[in-house]
Amino acid sequence: MAISSQIRAPVIADVARVAGVSVPTVSRVLTGSTPVSDEKRERVMSAIRELGYRPNAAARALVSGRQSMIAIVAGNTTRYGYSTTIQGIEEAARAAGYLVVISVLEVPEDSVDDAKVATTIDLVLSQPVAGVVVIEFDEAGIHASKAFPSTVPMVSAAAFPTDGATSPQAYLDDRAAGQAATEYLLGLGHETVHHVSLPQAIPRMGRTLGWADALRAAGIEVPPVIPGAWEPAAGREVGLALAARDDVTAVLCGNDEVAVGVIRGLYDGGRSVPGDVSVIGFDDEPLAAVTIPSLTTVSQDFIDLGRRAFGLLEQLITSGSAPSLSSASASLVVRESTSAPRTGRAVAS
Amino acid sequence: MAISSQIRAPVIADVARVAGVSVPTVSRVLTGSTPVSDEKRERVMSAIRELGYRPNAAARALVSGRQSMIAIVAGNTTRYGYSTTIQGIEEAARAAGYLVVISVLEVPEDSVDDAKVATTIDLVLSQPVAGVVVIEFDEAGIHASKAFPSTVPMVSAAAFPTDGATSPQAYLDDRAAGQAATEYLLGLGHETVHHVSLPQAIPRMGRTLGWADALRAAGIEVPPVIPGAWEPAAGREVGLALAARDDVTAVLCGNDEVAVGVIRGLYDGGRSVPGDVSVIGFDDEPLAAVTIPSLTTVSQDFIDLGRRAFGLLEQLITSGSAPSLSSASASLVVRESTSAPRTGRAVAS
DNA sequence: CTGAAAGCGCTTACAG
DNA sequence: CTGAAAGCGCTTACAG
Numbered sequence: 001m002a003i004s005s006q007i008r009a010p011v012i013a014d015v016a017r018v019a020g021v022s023v024p025t026v027s028r029v030l031t032g033s034t035p036v037s038d039e040k041r042e043r044v045m046s047a048i049r050e051l052g053y054r055p056n057a058a059a060r061a062l063v064s065g066r067q068s069m070i071a072i073v074a075g076n077t078t079r080y081g082y083s084t085t086i087q088g089i090e091e092a093a094r095a096a097g098y099l100v101v102i103s104v105l106e107v108p109e110d111s112v113d114d115a116k117v118a119t120t121i122d123l124v125l126s127q128p129v130a131g132v133v134v135i136e137f138d139e140a141g142i143h144a145s146k147a148f149p150s151t152v153p154m155v156s157a158a159a160f161p162t163d164g165a166t167s168p169q170a171y172l173d174d175r176a177a178g179q180a181a182t183e184y185l186l187g188l189g190h191e192t193v194h195h196v197s198l199p200q201a202i203p204r205m206g207r208t209l210g211w212a213d214a215l216r217a218a219g220i221e222v223p224p225v226i227p228g229a230w231e232p233a234a235g236r237e238v239g240l241a242l243a244a245r246d247d248v249t250a251v252l253c254g255n256d257e258v259a260v261g262v263i264r265g266l267y268d269g270g271r272s273v274p275g276d277v278s279v280i281g282f283d284d285e286p287l288a289a290v291t292i293p294s295l296t297t298v299s300q301d302f303i304d305l306g307r308r309a310f311g312l313l314e315q316l317i318t319s320g321s322a323p324s325l326s327s328a329s330a331s332l333v334v335r336e337s338t339s340a341p342r343t344g345r346a347v348a349s
Numbered sequence: 350m351a352i353s354s355q356i357r358a359p360v361i362a363d364v365a366r367v368a369g370v371s372v373p374t375v376s377r378v379l380t381g382s383t384p385v386s387d388e389k390r391e392r393v394m395s396a397i398r399e400l401g402y403r404p405n406a407a408a409r410a411l412v413s414g415r416q417s418m419i420a421i422v423a424g425n426t427t428r429y430g431y432s433t434t435i436q437g438i439e440e441a442a443r444a445a446g447y448l449v450v451i452s453v454l455e456v457p458e459d460s461v462d463d464a465k466v467a468t469t470i471d472l473v474l475s476q477p478v479a480g481v482v483v484i485e486f487d488e489a490g491i492h493a494s495k496a497f498p499s500t501v502p503m504v505s506a507a508a509f510p511t512d513g514a515t516s517p518q519a520y521l522d523d524r525a526a527g528q529a530a531t532e533y534l535l536g537l538g539h540e541t542v543h544h545v546s547l548p549q550a551i552p553r554m555g556r557t558l559g560w561a562d563a564l565r566a567a568g569i570e571v572p573p574v575i576p577g578a579w580e581p582a583a584g585r586e587v588g589l590a591l592a593a594r595d596d597v598t599a600v601l602c603g604n605d606e607v608a609v610g611v612i613r614g615l616y617d618g619g620r621s622v623p624g625d626v627s628v629i630g631f632d633d634e635p636l637a638a639v640t641i642p643s644l645t646t647v648s649q650d651f652i653d654l655g656r657r658a659f660g661l662l663e664q665l666i667t668s669g670s671a672p673s674l675s676s677a678s679a680s681l682v683v684r685e686s687t688s689a690p691r692t693g694r695a696v697a698s
Numbered sequence: 699c700t701g702a703a704a705g706c707g708c709t710t711a712c713a714g
Numbered sequence: 715c716t717g718a719a720a721g722c723g724c725t726t727a728c729a730g
Contacts (some may be wrong), residue, residue, distance in 0.1 A: 009500065011723055014645065022701050028727055037699060052498065058410035059723035063706050069450065077439065078432040087427050090453055099476055101418065101450045104439055118691065127448055128406045149360065149401065225596035232639045257636060265588045287606060288611035290581045292641050360707055371717045376709055386715060408707035412722050 006215020010051040019047035030055060044329045058128075067130035068100045069315060073120065075107045076139035079230060080256070080285040081302050084133060085157050088306020089133055094316060101127060105140040112143045121147055131313045135156055136169075138199075153316040157309035159205025159300075161325055168315075168322040170308035174282070177298045177330035178210025181252055182278050183218075184332055188340045190250035190278065192220050195260060196228040196238050198254035207282060207298075210253055228254050232261035242277070249277055256288045256297055258283035263293070263337065274339035284333055293336035304328045359400040369395035379404060405476075416479035418448045419662060424456045424471065424489035427580060428604070429634040430651050431484060434506050438656020440480055445663060450476060454489040458659050461492045470496055480662045482506055485518075487548075503667040506658035508649075509555025510674055517664075517671040519657035523631070526647045526679035527559025530601055530629050532567075533681055537689045539599035539627065545577040545587050545611060547603035556631060556647075560601055577603050581610035588614020591626070598626055598690045605630035605637045605646055610643070612686065623688035632680055642685035653677045 002037045012030075016023045028034045036044070047053070061067060070093055076082045090100050103124045106116050118150045123133060123145065131153035134145040139314050144168065145156045156162070160169040185193045208225060215222045226238060235258035242248050243266050253259035259281030263273045273279050273293055281288060284299035305328045315322040361379075365372045370389050378393045383392070396402070410416060419442055425431045439449050452473045455465050470493065473481060480502035483494040494505045494516065505511070507520040515540045534542045544560045557574060564571045575587060584607035591597050592615050602608035608630030612622045622628050622642055630637060633648035654677045664671040 012725095024702085024725075025700060028700085031725075033725080035699065040700085052500065054474055056411065057475050058407045059706090060725080061407035061477075061706095062405070062708085063723080065706075066546060077426075078429075078436050080427075083427040083432045087453075089449060090426065094453065094472075099450050099452060099472055101448050102435075102439060104443065105435075123443075123448055125403055127730050150538060151401065171629050195720045197724080232635050238640050260636055261639045264643075267641055286581050287609055287636060290585050290610045292613060292616055294613075319467050331723090361709095362707080372707090373709075373718085374716060377716085380709075382709080384715065389716085405707050408722090409709080410722095412707080412709045414722075558722085 010053045011056065012053070014051055015044065015047045015053050018051060019043040054237065061128045067128045068097060069101055069127065069129050070310070071101045071103055071124045071127070071132040072135065072142050073103045073105060073131045073141070074135035075105045075126060075138045076230075077102060077104060080283055081137060081159075081300070083307040085135060085137075085309070086303035089157070089310045090301035090306070091303070092307040092310035096310070098130065101129065105144055107140040112139045114143065114147070117144050117147050119193045120144065121149075122186075125149075125152060125269060128313055131155070131317050133309045133313055153313060155309055155312040155316060155322065157305050160209075165324070168312040168326075170305055170312055170326045170328070172300050172302075172328050172330055173206070174298070174300065174306055174330060175206035175210040175213070177282075177300070177332070178207030178252065179214040179217075180210075180332055181298050182211045182214035183284075184334070185213065185250040185252065185278060185280065185338065186218055186220075188250075188278065188338065190341050192223060192247075193250045193252055194223055194226060194242070194248050196226045196235065196251060196253045196258055198258075199227070199229050205254075207252075207254065226347055228258050230255065230257065232257045232264075235259065235261020236265040236268070238262055239267075240269045242266060243269020243271045250279075250338075251277060252280045252282075254282060256285050256295060259295055259297065259337070260287075260291055263295075273337050275342065278338040278341070280338060288333075289335070296335045296338040298330050298335055299333045300330045301328050359402045361402070362406065363400055364393065364396045364402050367400060368392040397653045397687060410477045416477045417446060418476065418478050419659070420450045420452055420473045420476070420478045420481040421484065422452045422454060422473060422481055422490070422493050423484035424454045424487045425579075426451060429632055430486060430508075430649070433651035434484060434486075434658070435656040437652035438506070438659045439655070440652070441656045445659070454491040454493055456487065461488045461577045463492065463496070465622035466493050466496050469493065470644075472496075474498075474501060477573060480504070480666050482662055485511060489644035502662060504658055504661040504665060504671065506654050506692065509558075510630055514673070517661040517673055517675075519654055519661055519675045519677070521649050521651075521654055521677050521679055522555070523561070523647070523649065524559040526631075526649070526681070527556030527601065528563040528566075529559075529681055530564035530631075530647050531560045533627065533683070534599040534601065534627060534687065535563065535567055535569075537599075537627065537687065539690050540599055541596075542599045543572055543575060543597050544589070545575045545584065545600060545602045545607055547607075548576070548578050554603075556601075556603065577607050579604065579606065581606045584608065584610020585614040585617070587611055588616075589618045591615060592618020592620045593597055599628075599687075600626060601629045601631075603631055605632045605634050605644060608646065608686070609636075609640055612640075612644075622686050624691065627687040627690075629687060635690060637682075638684070642666065645684045645687040646682055647679050649679045651678050 033185040121161040155168040159174040239262035281297035288295035407563040483505045485507040504517040588611035630646035637644035661671040
C-alpha cells in the first residue's frame with residue numbers, strides 16, 4: 001500500500017536516503033558524537049528540515065539506556081505546598097535537561113489503599129524514568145516511598161524526616177517551626193495554645209510534635225489535638241466550635257487555608273481575631289498577606305525544598321548515592337492575626 | 350566481567366531462561382495477546398517475581414508504536430485555575446491509562462520568547478508522547494499551541510476560544526461570565542463597573558470582553574481597563590489607588606487572588622467593602638468562601654475543563670479528529686463583597 | 699571523516 | 715499453545 005506511506009512519520013533512514021549519506025552519519029550529526037564533514041552535515045540538516053524529521057524517543061532511550069525523565073509521585077498537586085514543591089522540582093529538573101512526569105496517588109479518606117499505591121508505582125515504573133521524587137506530605141506519600149523497589153533511584157521531599165527512612169530526604173524542619181510559633185504565642189502571654197492539625201498522621205506530623213514540644217517545655221499540659229482537614233471550609237467549622245469555648249485564646253493551625261477558615265468561623269461565632277483569639281497559620285501562601293486580618297504564619301520555602309529534592313535525586317542518579325538529608329529553613333512571619341490576650345482574660349481564667 | 354552482571358536489570362531473556370520457555374512466550378503472558386498454557390504461565394510468573402523483572406518501557410514503545418504518555422504544556426502550574434485544570438486532565442488521563450508529563454513554558458514578563466517556546470516544544474516532542482494538551486490561559490500558552498507541529502495530536506484548554514484556532518479546544522465561556530457578573534453589579538444600581546484585568550492579552554481576554562459587552566449593552570461608556578497581575582500583592586496596590594477615587598463603586602477583578610488584594614487595598618485606604626465599593630472575583634477558589642468579607646465571584650469548573658480537554662485529545666488520538674470546541678459552564682456566586690451602592694452616592698455623583 | 703555490522707529489549711506475524 | 719525469525723528506529727564500536 002503505497003498510499004499509506006505518506007502518513008508514516010519520517011525515520012532516520014528516510015533522512016539518510018534524501019541526504020545521500022548512511023544512517024550512522026545522520027545519527028552523528030544528530031548526536032554530535034563524531035565529527036562530520038561540513039558538506040554532509042549541510043545535506044543532512046536540510047533533509048531533516050525538508051522531512052520534518054524528529055528522532056524517535058523510544059528508540060533512542062532503548063539503545064542509549066539514558067533516560068531524560070524523572071517522575072514525581074504525590075498525593076495531591078493543587079494545594080499550595082504541593083504545587084509549589086512540584087514547581088521547584090520541575091524548574092530544577094528542566095534546567096538539568098529532564099522532563100517531569102507527574103503521578104498522583106489516589107488518596108482515600110483516612111486509610112491508604114496499598115493496592116492503589118502499588119498500581120501507581122507500577123504505572124510510573126512502566127515508563128523510562130531515571131528516578132523519582134516522592135512528596136511525603138501525607139500518609140499516601142509515606143507509604144509510596146516505602147513501597148518503591150530499591151532498584152530505582154528515589155528521594156523524598158518531606159515536611160519532617162520520616163523515621164528510619166532508607167532513601168535520601170530533603171525536608172523542611174516543620175517541627176522546629178511549630179515549636180517556634182507556639183513559643184511566640186506563649187511569649188505573648190497566652191496561657192496555652194490549641195492546635196488544629198492537618199488530617200492524617202496526626203501524632204507524627206512535625207508541626208504537631210513541635211507544638212507539643214513547646215508546651216511541654218513551658219510546663220503546660222498539652223491539650224488534645226483538634227483534628228482538622230486541608231480545606232478552609234473545614235477550618236470554618238472548627239472555628240465556629242471554638243468560638244463557643246471560653247478557654248481558647250490562641251490557635252496554631254496546620255496550614256493557612258485552615259487558619260483563614262478558623263478565623264472566619266470564630267468571626268461568625270461572634271469572636272474577633274486577634275482581639276479574642278490569636279490565630280497562626282502555616283506555609284505563608286500569597287493570600288496570607290492580604291486577608292483581613294492578615295495572617296501571622298510560618299513561611300516555608302517549598303520552591304527551595306523542591307530544588308533540593310531534585311538535587312539529591314540527580315546526585316543519586318549520577319553518583320549512586322546522596323546525603324541522607326538536607327534541610328530548608330522556615331521562619332515566623334508576624335502579621336495581624338496574633339496579639340497578646342485581652343488583659344484580665346488570660347490571667348484570670 | 351561477570352562481576353558487573355549482577356547490577357544489570359533483568360530483561361525478558363532472563364525470565365525466559367529461568368522459566369525454561371522462549372522469549373515470545375514470556376511476552377505473551379505479559380501482554381495477554383495469545384493464550385499460554387497454565388503450567389508455563391505459572392513458571393513465567395514465578396520467574397518474573399523471582400527476578401523482579403519489569404518490562405523496558407522504551408523497547409515496548411518502540412516495537413508497539415503505542416505511547417502511554419500525554420504531555421501538558423502550561424505557562425504555570427501553581428495558580429488555582431492552572432493547577433485545577435491540570436488535576437482534571439491528570440485524573441482523566443490516569444483513568445484512561447495514560448501517564449502525564451508536565452512541561453512548563455518559561456514566561457518572561459510581558460513578551461513571549463519564541464525561542465523558549467520552541468525549546469519547550471522540542472523537549473516535549475523528544476519524548477514518546479501520544480498527544481499534548483496546551484493550557485491557553487496566557488500568551489505563552491497561545492503561542493505554544495500555534496507553534497506545535499501539526500503532526501502531533503494537540504488540543505487546548507482555554508478560558509475563551511482563540512480566534513482561528515486550528516486544533517480542538519475545550520473552553521470555559523468566561524466572556525459570558527464576565528458579562529453576567531457586570532450585569533449583576535449594574536443591576537444592583539452601580540453607575541458603572543471598573544475592571545482590574547489579568548496581566549496579558551488585556552484586550553483579548555474573554556472576561557474583559559464580556560465586561561465591556563455588558564457596559565455597552567447598558568449604554569455606559571467603557572472606562573479604561575486597570576492593568577492588573579496574577580498576584581494578591583499587586584491587587585492590594587490597585588485597591589489602594591482605587592480607594593482615593595470617589596467615582597469607583599464597583600470593581601470586577603480578573604481573579605480571586607487579585608480581588609482579595611483589591612479589597613485589602615481598599616480597606617487600607619479607608620474604604621469598606623461592600624459598603625463603599627463592591628468587588629467581584631473570578632474562579633471561586635476555596636478560600637473565597639471564608640475571607641472577610643467572603644467573595645462574590647464567578648465559579649468556573651476547571652476540573653471539568655481539564656477532563657473535557659483530555660476527552661478531546663483522546664478522541665483525536667484514536668479517531669484522528671475531534672469536535673473543534675466543547676464548553677464548560679460558569680456561574681455567579683453571590684456572597685458578601687457586593688451590595689447596592691450607598692444611597693445618594695451612586696445616584697448623586 | 700564514513701559506511702557495513704551488530705545489537706538495545708521487546709512484540710508480532712509465521713509456521714507448526 | 716509455542717518456538718524460530720524478523721524487525722521496530724536508533725547508536726555504538728569496527729574497520730577503514
